[in-house]
Amino acid sequence: MIVSTRGRYALRVMIDIAEHPNEPYIPLKSIAARQGISEKYLESIVKSLTKADVLEGLRGVHPAVDKVLRYRTLTKLRSTYCEGLLKAITADGRIHSSFNQTETRTGRISSTEPNLQNIPVRTPLGREFRRFFIAKEGNVLVDADYSQIELRVLAHVANDTQMQEDFRLGRDIHTMTAARVFDMPEDLVTPQMRSRAKAVNFGIVYGIGAFSLSKDIGVSRREAEDYIHDYLRNYKGVADYMERVVEEAKKNGYVETLFGRRRYLPELASSNFNMRAFGERVARNMPIQGTAADIIKIAMVHVRNRLKAEKLDAKLILQVHDELIVECPEAESDTVKKILEEEMANAVQLSVPMLAEAGSGKSWYKAKG
Numbered sequence: 137m138i139v140s141t142r143g144r145y146a147l148r149v150m151i152d153i154a155e156h157p158n159e160p161y162i163p164l165k166s167i168a169a170r171q172g173i174s175e176k177y178l179e180s181i182v183k184s185l186t187k188a189d190v191l192e193g194l195r196g197v198h199p200a201v202d203k204v205l206r207y208r209t210l211t212k213l214r215s216t217y218c219e220g221l222l223k224a225i226t227a228d229g230r231i232h233s234s235f236n237q238t239e240t241r242t243g244r245i246s247s248t249e250p251n252l253q254n255i256p257v258r259t260p261l262g263r264e265f266r267r268f269f270i271a272k273e274g275n276v277l278v279d280a281d282y283s284q285i286e287l288r289v290l291a292h293v294a295n296d297t298q299m300q301e302d303f304r305l306g307r308d309i310h311t312m313t314a315a316r317v318f319d320m321p322e323d324l325v326t327p328q329m330r331s332r333a334k335a336v337n338f339g340i341v342y343g344i345g346a347f348s349l350s351k352d353i354g355v356s357r358r359e360a361e362d363y364i365h366d367y368l369r370n371y372k373g374v375a376d377y378m379e380r381v382v383e384e385a386k387k388n389g390y391v392e393t394l395f396g397r398r399r400y401l402p403e404l405a406s407s408n409f410n411m412r413a414f415g416e417r418v419a420r421n422m423p424i425q426g427t428a429a430d431i432i433k434i435a436m437v438h439v440r441n442r443l444k445a446e447k448l449d450a451k452l453i454l455q456v457h458d459e460l461i462v463e464c465p466e467a468e469s470d471t472v473k474k475i476l477e478e479e480m481a482n483a484v485q486l487s488v489p490m491l492a493e494a495g496s497g498k499s500w501y502k503a504k505g
Contacts, residue, residue, distance in 0.1 A: 209259075209261075213256070213261070213262065213265075217255065217256070217265050220250060221250060221268070224249075224250045231250065231252065233247045233248065233249065233250060233251070233252045233454075234247070234248050234249050235247055235455070236248060240429075241399060241418075241422070242399075242421075242422060242425045242426050242429055243393070243397055243426045243429040243430060244425070244429040244457060245429070245432075245433070245455055247456075252454060252456070253455075253456045253457060255456075263501065263504075264501070266499065266500040266501035266504060267499050267500075267501040268499075268500075269499060269500040269501075270498055270499045270500075271463050271498055271499075272463070274465060274466060275463050275464060275465055275466065276463075276464065276465075276466050276469050276496045276497060276498055276503070277461055277462070277463055277496065277497060277498070277499065277500055277502075277503040278450075278461070278462045278463075278464060278469060278472045278473055278476060278494055278495070278496045278503060279459065279460070279461050279494065279495055279496070279497075279500065279503035279504050279505075280459070280460050280462075280473070280476035280477060280480060280492050280493065280494035280495075281456075281458050281459035281460070281492065281493065282428075282431075282432070282458040282459075282480060282490065282491070282492050283491040283492065283493060284309060285428045285431065285432075285458045285490070286338070286341050286424055286425060286428050286458075287299070287303075287309060287337055287338070287341065288303055288486065288488045288489075288490060289394075289424050289427045289428050289431070289486070290340075290341055290374065290377075290424050291303055291373075291487070291488050292394075292486040292487045292488055293377065293394065293423055293424060293427065294371075294373040294374045294376070294377035295373050295377075295487070296371050296372070296373025296374050296377075297373060298370065298371055298372075298373070299371055299373065299374070299488075300487055300488050303488035303489065304488060304489065308330075309337065310330050310331075310333050310334040310337060311325050311330050311333070313333040313334075313336065313337055313367065313370075314329040314330050314332070314333035316366075316367075316370040317333055317336070317363060317366045317367055317370065318333075319366075331353070332353045332355075332363065335349065335352050335353045336349065336363050336364065336367050337367075339352065339364075340364075340367065340374065340378075341421060341424050341425070342417070342421050342425075343416070343417030343418070343420040343421050344364075345364075346358075346360040346361040346364060347360070349363065349364065377420075378420055381419055381420055381423060382404075382416050382419045382420065385401050385404055385415070385416075385419035386404050386405075389401065389402070389404075389405075391418075391419050391422050391423050392423065392426075393422075393423055393426040393427040393429075393430050394423070394427045394430070394484075395427065395430045397426060397430060399418070399422045399426065401415045401418060401419055402415075403415030403418070404416065404419065428458065429457075431483050431484050431490070432455065432457070432458055432460070432483075434483040434484060435460065435479055435480045435483035435492075436452060436455060436460065438479040438480075438482075438483055439452055439460060439462070439475060439476060439479045439480070440452050442475050442479055443462070443472070443475065446471070446475070448464065448468050448471065448472065449464060449465050449468065450462050450463065450464030450465075450468050450472045451463055451464070460476060460480070461500065461503070462476065469496045472494075472496075473494040473495070473496060474494075476492060476494045477492050477493065477494050480492035
């Protein structure tokens with residue numbers, strides 16, 4: 137790996153930071169003097185160090201980088217989730233969030249004050265925070281989430297017969313994608329291959345380009361381009377959809393979900409190339425992510441009505457994108473799991489099955505499994 141001059145200076149600054157992580161301020165003047173650079177240049181370096189992607193790009197170059205990243209992670213978890221959530225606990229011992237129907241462009245429900253949809257789940261340490269959320273005495277939490285909802289919506293919307301067949305037969309979609317992209321039997325697909333195929337699968341939904349994909353999976357831009365090309369060659373329905381939906385958006389001025397909810401895209405008529413490219417990515421993504429958002433809302437209504445119809449004490453208390461959480465008496469746990477799985481699976485009929493898996497436990501962590 138080649139590190140630029142700016143990168144070398146940044147590393148030296150990070151070594152200072154790592155050695156004195158709790159200093160109230162960085163002595164720019166003294167550091168600048170030691171490094172033989174101007175304070176103005178040092179200020180620009182320090183600003184860049186607040187960007188996670190800059191630090192991630194330097195991971196492994198020097199032990200100081202890992203220390204700074206670790207420190208940033210821990211301070212973020214402490215300030216946002218430990219101290220922040222403690223302040224939000226009300227007199228009844230609960231945290232009450234506000235849910236907004238019209239804040240996001242995709243149609244997803246958002247959560248604010250505090251944001252309970254942003255509890256970290258990507259790392260083992262972050263997932264530990266779900267242990268903080270528990271059911272009241274005598275109750276349990278039941279958690280159910282959709283299995284790969286956006287990819288299933290993509291298979292339906294794009295009418296991709298290969299992807300539809302995989303879902304109907306219950307195949308592992310990421311393993312099958314890896315087998316096709318890397319042109320090998322599925323039983324020879326390695327965990328790394330599957331992981332990269334997974335990144336391509338979900339990246340396609342978000343209109344990802346080769347540059348972003350290369351950064352996500354740690355390969356060259358050329359390799360990322362080859363992955364995307366081979367993916368679209370194997371999933372012709374998806375490839376056709378990607379072109380068709382953009383052309384229709386340019387013609388109509390908008391895209392829409394399966395349920396007719398529209399997003400207008402004036403960006404497609406912009407004279408600015410970057411703005412037009414953004415509009416094209418949104419045109420490809422919104423019908424997929426927006427339809428998934430519509431489906432979970434339909435499922436929420438069905439679940440609530442079913443719980444009421446069966447005269448249960450269970451209450452739907454939280455939605456996190458494709459996940460629903462219900463609090464109920466322990467005796468109702470099995471019934472609630474069955475209701476969640478059935479109502480979520482049957483919220484809409486697509487060309488592929490919609491699957492939801494439910495679990496239960498005293499805490500959100502245990503319910504999630």
